[in-house]
Amino acid sequence: MELVSLPKFPNLTAMTPEEVDKEFLRAYEKASKTSLKFPPDIMLQLYAFYKQATEHTRVYIPSGDSDVKNAFKLNALLQVRNMTPQEAKEAYIKLVDENIVD
Secondary structure (H helix, E strand, O other): OOOOOOOOOOOHHHOOHHHHHHHHHHHHHHHHHOOOOOOHHHHHHHHHHHHHHHOOOOOOOOOOOOHHHHHHHHHHHHHOOOOOHHHHHHHHHHHHHHHOOO
């Protein structure tokens, strides 16, 4: 029987806010550089978590050419509107690490 290595997730609850910020930047770089194609639901979650983590001090309205895409983006943003930036960073890190294995 072959052993399968599981992805190693950081223990986010034991980290300081500064350590979470570093992990968030690492996860962002990892997501930005991947050549993997994700289903729309994962892409929308990444989008919403990122925006909530980084644009939390102002109202953010999606922009783009497609009203349908903007509606999906707005819906995703509304689903995370009660998350703190810290919670959004942690959710982003977890989602990246679950879907992009080194």
